[in-house]
């Protein structure tokens with residue numbers, strides 16, 4: 001299959017984040033994507049193409065306008081206050097506070113449009129976000145044009161980004177934008193299958209009341225793991241979307257046997273929905289050696305994920321999400337894709 | 345007037361906070377309270393008494409039980425994960441996320457029970473919180489017993505703490521607990537007058553639907569200033585509390601002329617409510633040289649605040665809140681109190 005990739009992700013670099021009471025270098029490193037593209041080439045998955053530039057009209061259907069308008073302005077607002085380093089918020093509108101009045105000052109705006117202190121912005125961040133968005137739409141176009149599958153090697157990732165907020169290293173929800181684009185280009189129903197270690201809270205939120213996009217998440221139990229505040233099994237969609245959101249929270253220490261049973265069940269539910277296309281939010285932070293995760297998948301398990309998804313026999317767009325064991329992320333991500341192609 | 349003060353606040357020290365993308369020493373320093381108590385003694389305001397130990401039964405009427413149960417456990421939960429330094433959250437349940445399911449893990453719990461990354465916990469924090477609570481109730485007892493006024497030299501402060509969350513250096517809302525205690529001990533109506541630079545979002549939230557406690561805030565416009573997400577003029581109370589919440593947001597650069605006009609209006613509204621007792625949330629971060637604030641009150645203005653409050657001719661409990669120009673906080677806080685006593 002073809003891979004779409006942009007070197008412009010490299011501008012999003014050297015950002016810091018708050019972890020365990022300290023400011024540390026961001027785990028979401030540029031080398032993540034470089035290891036993946038290198039491995040794609042090593043295993044000969046197929047051509048690596050640059051993205052075509054797309055406008056934000058599809059993104060506007062899944063994100064709030066004020067949020068999309070804010071994102072490109074962050075760095076200038078931050079530096080206008082005489083600041084450098086990484087733009088990070090320090091306060092957030094949780095329960096008991098108002099969510100309807102975006103403030104004027106950059107610190108308040110950053111908090112208003114986010115839900116953590118892990119989604120920093122540096123000078124090159126917006127350009128990387130936009131290129132990542134373009135990568136997703138360009139790869140979606142390949143599938144739409146008839147390719148059996150394509151790989152959107154997105155960075156930054158997207159699945160934690162909601163309609164109106166960033167978080168978890170995510171700014172624009174690339175998978176959600178791609179799913180919307182498929183809907184706007186002939187697909188009657190789209191399934192998003194999120195296999196990242198973390199719950200894709202943003203994707204869930206965006207489509208929670210919609211029947212035309214099924215959202216399935218396999219992830220660490222939010223009682224134990226980030227994003228903590230979404231991803232429970234009882235979240236099944238609302239209104240017209242009732243029954244079209246499925247969560248498979250699993251406990252720390254989950255290994256292939258348990259995880260793959262969830263995947264099998266998820267695939268059954270996905271087929272029952274009869275989508276025209278599948279968008280896979282592909283995180284490989286389920287890996288046993290991932291530095292921020294606590295599942296126990298092994299390198300040999302990742303091709304089996306791809307093979308299982310291939311058996312759905314549906315046009316499939318893979319969108320890169322998380323994975324932080326930098327040296328192995330390429331092997332494991334490429335493993336899913338070669339497994340999909342039956343090469344394991 | 346008498347001052348109540350506990351040296352146990354000193355255990356809450358060396359905590360850090362997130363500001364402008366960096367971890368910095370907390371602005372809410374132990375020396376703040378020490379400067380104030382020294383100044384109280386220098387000007388001969390009156391005796392400085394230790395607090396009597398109080399149970400949390402009154403606090404339970406203004407805070408959620410699960411929150412009060414969580415607070416004393418933070419440090420042990422944090423260190424049980426092998427951590428040291430300052431316990432700080434990094435993600436928060438903003439809109440689009442659930443606020444009804446406290447997670448199990450300490451990082452999730454800290455986020456669940458807070459709204460910023462400025463409310464750190466170290467080993468001695470709970471002991472300081474509890475002593476600050478005891479200081480407020482002991483001083484309230486002096487007023488209840490017939491003193492014209494008393495000064496609760498609380499540290500940590502309290503007015504940002506809501507029913508179920510900490511934030512803004514505040515954990516237990518000392519002024520809210522004192523107001524509730526007055527209600528439980530004969531006062532038919534209580535007014536809380538918050539003159540701190542920052543909006544007392546916690547106090548507002550706690551009493552927002554109640555008619556028996558009037559809450560008046562004079563503060564920096566939340567469009568410009570922390571806490572950003574509460575404190576607008578259109579927040580007037582809800583249900584039975586409709587009309588009993590009053591906000592006076594003012595813009596950066598506000599000086600005595602504008603500020604005192606708000607105070608005059610606030611005092612008129614307070615008298616119209618006919619309370620039996622007034623609780624003053626006394627912050628002096630309106631001072632022109634405060635390092636984190638942008639109002640322009642001068643040292644000579646603070647006695648005038650006290651004198652204006654004295655003209656209400658009501659039993660008055662002063663509860664210490666913010667003020668971060670460390671060397672001047674004693675002079676300015678004592679200035680309000682001596683001004684109240686007509687000594688300017």
Ligand SMILES: [Zn+2]
Nearest residue numbers: 196198285322
């Ligand atoms: Zn992840």
Ligand SMILES: [Zn+2]
Nearest residue numbers: 540542629666
């Ligand atoms: Zn303040």
